[in-house]
Amino acid sequence: MGKGILIHLQDVNESKKSSKLDIWLDEERENLLCDITSLVKIESVAQEEDPTSDEPFGSECKKALDQFLYISRRDKMESYNHDGYCASAIIGSSNKTKPEIGIWNHLDVVPVGSGWTYPPLKCTIKDGYVIGRGVQDNKGPAMAVHYAMKYCLQQDLIKNIRVRQILGCQEESGMRDVKHYLENEKAPNYSFVADCGFPVCCGEKGHYNVTFKSRNYFSRFKELSAGTAANMIPDEATAVLVTEQGEKTYQCRGIGGHAAFPPGSKNAIGMLAAKLKKVIGRDKNYLDLLEFLYRTASDGYGRKLGIACEDELSGKLTCNAGILKLEQGKTILSLDIRYPITVSGASIKKQLYSEADKSGFDIIKEEDDPPYYMNEKSPFVQTLMSAWKEETGQNDEPFVMGGGTYARKIPNAIGFGPGQDRDFSVLGLSEGHGNCHSADEAESVDNIQKAVKIYVNALVKLDQWVGKGMVNNENI
Known part of the structure; x- marks a missing residue:
C-alpha cells in the first residue's frame, strides 16, 4: 500500500468531526479525570499470589481490574475478565471474523516509594496537571484509550474492524498476565501498546x-x-x-x-x-x-x-x-x-x-528478553504515524526505546503513545520528580485529551483502510 493512499484516507468531513470531538472532550473532561482517579486510588502493585485463584496478582490488582470492568460496562462496551490476569473491552464490528486491533494497557504500578510532595494515591489536580502513581504509567493512558473507544462507539465510527482494549495486571514485574492471555485467547491481528511516547515505537531494546x-x-x-x-x-x-x-x-x-x-x-x-x-x-x-x-x-x-x-x-x-x-x-x-x-x-x-x-x-x-523490531515502513506503522502527524502537525520519525512494554511479548505489536512533552516547572516539583516511576508522577490533562484525539483518528483510519478492502490478516 502506497504512502499517498494513507494520506488521503482522511474523511472530507474530518474538520467537523474534530470540532465535534473537541466539544465532546470538554464535556467529558470531569468524567475522564474521575475515572483516572478511581484507578489511581487503588495501590495495585502486583503480588505473587495463587495463580489458580481469581486474583493471581493480589487483591489490589483485582480491585483495579474490577473498576475497569465497571467503567467499560457502564459505557456499554462488551467486556470480559480473563481469569483475573487481564480484562478486555470491545467495540466495532459484531462479526468476529473481522480483523481485530488490540490496544494494550496495564493497571499494575510500581511501588509508591518515598519523597512525595503530593498524596501518591489521591490524584491531585493542579495547574493543568494530574498527580498520582499511575497517571503516566499506565492508568492515565488506559483511560485515554477507553475514552477514544467510547467516542467511537457513541458516534458509530468503527464498522469494519473489532477493536479490543486489553489491560493486564503484571506488566511491571514479569508479564505473566499477557502470557496467560495469549495462551488462552486468540492474539489480535495487530496491536499497539499505549505505554510509551508518541509517535510510534517500532522496537524495544533487549x-x-x-x-x-x-x-x-x-x-x-x-x-x-x-x-x-x-x-x-x-x-x-x-x-x-x-x-x-x-x-x-x-x-x-x-x-x-x-x-x-x-x-x-x-x-x-x-x-x-x-x-x-x-x-x-x-x-x-x-x-x-x-x-x-x-x-x-x-x-x-x-x-x-x-x-x-x-x-x-x-x-x-x-x-x-x-x-x-x-x-x-x-x-x-x-x-x-x-x-x-x-x-x-x-x-x-x-x-x-x-x-x-x-x-x-x-x-x-x-x-x-531479546529485542524486537517492526519495520518502520510497514503499512500498520505508517497508518498510525499518519494519524499522529495530522493531529499534532509534527513530523518526527518512528523510534526504538529502552523501556519494556507488552509489545515485546505480543505478535505484530508496536508502541503508540501517549507520552508527550511536559513542562513540570509550573508545578515547582523537586529535581527528579514528576516522571513515571518517580515521586509525584504527573501528567498534563491536555496531553491526555490530545491522546484521545490521536487514538480516535488512528482507529478511524484503520477502519477505513479495512473497509476499502486494502488489508487482510497477513498484511494489515
Missing part, C-alpha cells in the same frame, strides 16, 4: 535482568539496603556498619527515575558505595564488594562493567542497579540492563559473568 549473590559473608554490615524494584533507579540507600565503637549509619540520597532513562537521575547505591569505600578500611573482601557495587551503579550505562555499547537504531545500553539487600549476611544485588537491538545478549552475559566472578559474586537468577 532486556536482561540479573541477580548476584556474594560468596562471602559481611558481618560488619548490620544493614545494606536500597531500592524496591530493579526497573526503578533507587533514590535512597542505607548501610549500618558495626564498629568497635558501636553501630554507625550511612545514608545517601539520590534522584530516582526509570531504569531505561538514566539522564537526570543519581543512583543512591553508587553514591553509598563511594562513601563507604572511604571509611571501610583495608579489608579486601569489603573493598571488592564496594568496588563492584560502585561499578554497577555509578553511571547508568555499564561503562565500568565493560558492557557499554550502542547502535544507530536504539542508542546506548543502560544498566541500573535497582535492588540491594543483605540475606543471611550475604549481599544480594539486582541489575536491570537494556541493550541495543543489534547486540547479542550472550556477549553481555559473558562479560558480566567475568566481572561477577572476580568480585566474589555468583549469578543466582537471570532472564534475557
